Amino acid sequence: MDELEEIRKKKLEKMMSDSTKDLKVEYPSKPVVLTDGSMDAAVKQYPLLIVDCWAEWCGPCRSVAPTIDELARELSGKVVFGKLNVDENFQTSSKYGISAIPTMLVFKGGKLVDRIVGAYPKPALKSKVQKYI
Template identity: 40%
Template structure:
């Protein structure tokens, strides 16, 4: 993968949300099996859709305040933001075509 996915924290979350492109945030944790399953799919989507969306990750163990602020109750949770507002949310691992379809319908 040629593009590094930024890791969100309280310090940089607002800066990433100011992106001109929609932002897909992957709320995850290293111990979460479904998160590890979904991670390579998210990385592929980040690479393939880099002209249309920004992708970022948020480790919920290290950023519990952000997880609480956005109501993340289960992981993995993927939240798509446009102009700083949530437009889509999915919970759980999913195949790449389903993730791409969810993003596409909310662009």
């Protein structure tokens, strides 16, 4: 009887291991474009998501964009960066009370845990992000 129990246990462990392989999160190496329709799903999908709220007319937003692209590459596998155009996605920007841009929303485990307001140089922004990794 013990041998049968051991076989069942090993089978169950293998089945559980196989099923969790499908649940692995893909971490893109460039920012993901987010919209009113995709924001909630992204927050649930990614364990750590940094959303850059920006607009085309915003000079500081344009100046921080290359930094976000670089950090997305450097921190791929640990964090996902997203970009939300506030002019095109009013519903989401209103939901999170975006009143100044650039603003980065930090989501961890599906919850908003921080907001970073302003255009920071790369070392400062990287430091702020790394405290959540």
